[in-house]
Amino acid sequence: MDATTVSEIQAIAEAARAQEEGARKLAERAERLLTLITKQAANSPETADLKRADGRLTEAGVAAVNAAFDSGATVTEVSKQFGIHVSAASNRRTIWLAHKATSLKA
Numbered sequence: 001m002d003a004t005t006v007s008e009i010q011a012i013a014e015a016a017r018a019q020e021e022g023a024r025k026l027a028e029r030a031e032r033l034l035t036l037i038t039k040q041a042a043n044s045p046e047t048a049d050l051k052r053a054d055g056r057l058t059e060a061g062v063a064a065v066n067a068a069f070d071s072g073a074t075v076t077e078v079s080k081q082f083g084i085h086v087s088a089a090s091n092r093r094t095i096w097l098a099h100k101a102t103s104l105k106a
Helices: 003-042 059-070 075-082 086-105
Strands: none
Touching: 003 059, 059 075, 059 086, 075 086
16 A cells, blocks of 8 residues: 555544544533533522522522533633523633633642
8 A cells, every 4th residue: 555545544433433533522522411401400590599589699599600611612602502592602711711720729
């Protein structure tokens, strides 16, 4: 077999491994989100215990949002899932990232 063919086969194998890794990560993310949703459903009616009467997140709501970010959820996904404005979700993500960075340093 010539070097070009061997090189192409190696490239195909590497691409397949990368796709396999991506699929594994996507499956893990979906499983974490399902776990989060299941926990929320068990503690619901809807997200009543996650938000105060004024619409702001309770401590449980903040913890749930943080768990969603831990599982890989995007700002938009968190916004929709918890019924909060995108800017509020973005702010929570900024706080979550800062806390996560601080935790890793400790």
